[in-house]
Structure formats: structure tokens, C-alpha cells
Amino acid sequence: MQSSSSPIVLEKQTTFSWGGMGIALLAHTGWGAYPVLARYLQTVSDLPSMALLGVGNLLALAIYLPFVWRHVDKRILRSTLIWGFALVVVLRAITNLLAARFTLAIYIQPITLMTPLFVALLSTGLFREPLPPLTWSAIALSLLGALLMMSDDIGVAGMTFALTPSDWIGIGLAVISALCLAIYMILVPRTVKHAVPGESVLLMQLLALTVTGASVSVLIGEDWTRFATLTPMDWTIFAVFVVGVFLGANLGQIMSLRQLGAPLVSSVMAWRLIATLALAALFLGERLDSWQQILGALIVLATITIYLVRQGQPFIKQTRR
Template sequence: MPRRSGFLVLGVVAISCAAVLIRLADAPPLVVAGFRLGIASAVLLPCALIRARRELRALLHERWPSLFAAGLLLALHFALWIASLSQTSVASSVVLVTTTPLFVALASWGLFREHLRRATFVGIAISLGGALLIGCAGMVRGGAALSGNLMALGAALAMAGYLLIGRRMRLRAGLLAYATVVFTVAAGAILVAVAVSDTPFSGYSTRTYAAMVALALVPQLVGHMSLNWALRFLPATMVTVAVLGEPVGASFLAWLTLGEAPTLLELTGGALILAGIALAFAWGGAPNGTQSCPGSSDRTAT
């Protein structure tokens, strides 16, 4: 158990670095997202070709529409979330994007008629109150903070759609094959967006390139793979609640490295959101598979 919990802690620490690494990368959001997904898929593809070639071929032949949709949603998630970090605070962005499990729970209840306990609905209501407070904090900050908060919520919705597709797909596919295909589709979608928008992919500083490579290796590969490994041996609820440490870790790192301290409204709203998610999933029970997809912790991990 200590070793298994160690992977969980490693995963949470790794994904907590994402927001600060994105801030350190002085490049357009699409470029940062492209590097993150492109490097991750480049690392996974050779492994999948060696260890899961047959499964990879079957997935592409039988499930390509779902894989394509999941990849597009994952690309949208990263594009919106990374863009939000250039407009709002790290604390607000990371807390809002962590609301993904609540959207998954609501969709599972509304679309698939899955039973949710009363505590889940109470937790969702509490988190909604927290989101409204963070929205008010965005208006107080002024500038583009409010639109950044809305982008973070949009990223959470996109991740929820990705997870809803993934939980069905993962019943028929292993983690490696599924993650490889979806990451590759997402990377391709981002690269197309970069080309269409005529955004330069080169000419950035060494620090920016180092931050983007670290973003792909640490939060994306080490973080998400550690969390998915932990899910094989630990209760999904335990992993879901542990991932709530990401906003805390990200906010602390932002204060330590960027000198960005959250406001009182952000702290209060963030605390309500995290408390609501903990209530919904620790006592309310989560829909099966909410946290069983690659690339999610966060995140739902970011």
C-alpha cells in the first residue's frame, strides 16, 4: 500500500507543476498545447507499436469515430485551459478546471440515468457557489480575468466530454493503446489549428522550450500515468479526492515562483469548490469510470 500511495502522491505533485510550467513558457497557448501533446504522443507511439500493435490496429479499425471525437475534445480542453492561464490567476484557473468530475456526474445522471446520492447534488451546489465567487473575483480583478475563468470552465466541460467517451472506450481497450491514439489525434488537431492561425512554431527562448518539454514529460506523462497506475490498485474515490491537491499545489508553486498570491474571494471560492467535490465523491459516490481514462486525473488532472 505505501508504494501504491507513493505513485498517487507522485502523480498529484507532477500535475501540480503544469500551470506554473505553462506560465513560464512564453509562447502562444496553441504552441504550448501542441508541444505538450506532440511530445507525449511521440513518446507513447513507439511503446504502443511494440507492446499493443494488435490492439492499436483493432481500435483504429472499429472505433475511429469515437477516438477522433475524444481526441478533438482533449485538444479543446488543453487549448482552452492553457489560454485561460494567460488571462486569469493560476488559483482560479486550476480550481475551475478541477470541476470536471461534477460535469461527468451530472451527465451520467442526465444522459445515462446513473444513480447519484443526495450528497453528490449537495456537493455540486456547493461547488457552484464557489464557482460564482471565483467569477466575482474575476470581475474584481478586471481585464480579461472573467473570460479566463470562463475558458477554464469550458476546458472542464471539454474534459468531461472526453472522459464520458473514454469510460466507454476503456471497456474495450487498454490504457496504452487508447492514450496513444487519442493523444496523437489531439496533437494533430492542435497542429492544424497552429497552421491555420499562422502561429509560428519556432523562434522562442530556450527557457520556453525547456518549460514546454518539461510540461510534456512531467505533468502529462509522469503525472497522468502515475495516476492511472494508482487507479489499478487504489479506490477511484481515493484518487479523485487526492487529485484535489492539485489546485493547492499549483497555487503554492505560483506564489513561490511567480509571486502570485490568490485573493480572499479566490481562496473562499476555491475552498467551496474543493469541499463540494470532496463531498460529492467521498460521500456521494462517483459514477463508475469517472477517473479511469488516460489524461485525466486531473485531471481530471490538468
């Protein structure tokens, strides 16, 4: 799932394990790599966006399907609930992919990391749930950190930004994508009673994204011959994108959620930003060039980590007993 969100899993007793935490970090690394690889394939390899979404998910589906088809209750694919999730996943995936075409990967990830804060606000506004402690402080600090990361200079005239019109489009798409992910994460715990296995959800997501991506690509007339001109390096990046993110990050997330539970897995979510910064510098030449950009990244990392650990503290203490 290109939504980097928590899939629906059966409720079960979770316990802390270093193996599970290692899998969680690998999954977060995959999601941190997502905007970098997506941007590379769209701007360097010059692959059309919707064709990339359709073909990438088709290959992931072809790899995954033989292992799960016999174990999946086919009736789940006729569920209104499952296709409701599919709609949110498709919107999330399209906006996330297009955001990587229009703006830098290092600008997208701080916005994605604010998803738990969007979840808290939407849960309070829509369902009257109590707002978790320090949410407003975390929002203010996260916004400050993100603005510093996007800043060009800070002087007597105030903060200036090195953002082009294309960057603003990409940032807007990233915000919409994060809101879609927040809606998905709100809906997940409210449907636990349906006991939908994570494998079925992943299968549905791959199928929905394959059909949507390929159909939209054909309708708007994208040039699929670009796949025939890819270099060995391009194919390597594409293979890592399909196997490492579409499959690996999703399956790793499912496994770690089942072993550790959502609070523990979410507590190390900020690792995604570290992965994005490292990989963006390596593959795209995108770097934090000033002290204020580095400070902004540190603020985002510290804020999201402290906020998520604090929200999950009761659960974390329980699982370690």
C-alpha cells in the same frame, strides 16, 4: 492527455496500496501544475498556444512511442470509438490551454475540480442515472468557494470582483474545458466492453494533439521562431511541462487507476488545487491575498474532498479488506 481525466483501462481487481496512493498524488500534482506551466509558457515565455500544444505533444510522443509501439494493437487506431475520444480530448486540451493564457491559474483549477459535479449532472440529465447524494449542496459550496477566490472585496455593497474582460474569457474557456472533461469521463465507463488499454489511449491522444496543435498553428500563422529565443529557464519549464505533465501525469494516472481504482484516485483530486496555489505563487506571483480568497480555497478543498470520498466510500472499504 491534457485532459486530466480517467483513461480507458481494463477492468481488474484493485487493492489499496500506499505506493499506488503516492503515484496518484504525483499525478494530481502534475495536473495541478498544468495551468501554472501553461500560463508561464504562454505569457512569460510568450510561446504561441497551438505551437506549444503541437510541439509539446510531439516531443512527448517521441519519448513515449518507442516503449509502446510493439505492444499496441495497430487496429485500435482505426477504431471509430478511439477517434471519438480524440475529438473530446482535443477540445478539452485547446480550451484548457487557452484558459491559462487569458486568466490566472488559481482561477482555473477550482473550475476544473468541479468536473465530478458536472459528471453527476450530465449523467442524470442524459442517462437518467440517479443524482448522487449531496450533489446540489456540493455545487453550491464549490461555486461559493470559487467566487470567494475570485473576489476583490466583500463589504456593505456586496461582493466585488477583480476580474478583467480577459479573465472572463479564460473562466468561460475553463468551464467549457471542464464540461468536455466531464463528457469524456462519462463515456469512459460505457466503453469498458471494448477493453481498450490505457497505453493505446495515451498514444492516440498524443498523436491527435500533435497533429491538431501543429496544423492549427500553421493555419493561423503562429510565430514558431519564439522557440529560438527561449532562455534556459524557459526550456526548463517547457521540459517539465512535456515530461512531467504530458507524460508523467498521464502515466501516473494510468498506473494509480489500475492499482487503486477510480474512486480512490479521485478522492484525493483536491490535491491539485494545493499544487496549483503553491506553484502559481512560486512561478507566477499569483497568490491569495485576502481572507475571503483563502476561505474560498478551503471551502473548495473541503467540499470536493468530502463529496468524492463519500461517493467512493463503498469501494474504498472493499479495497481495504
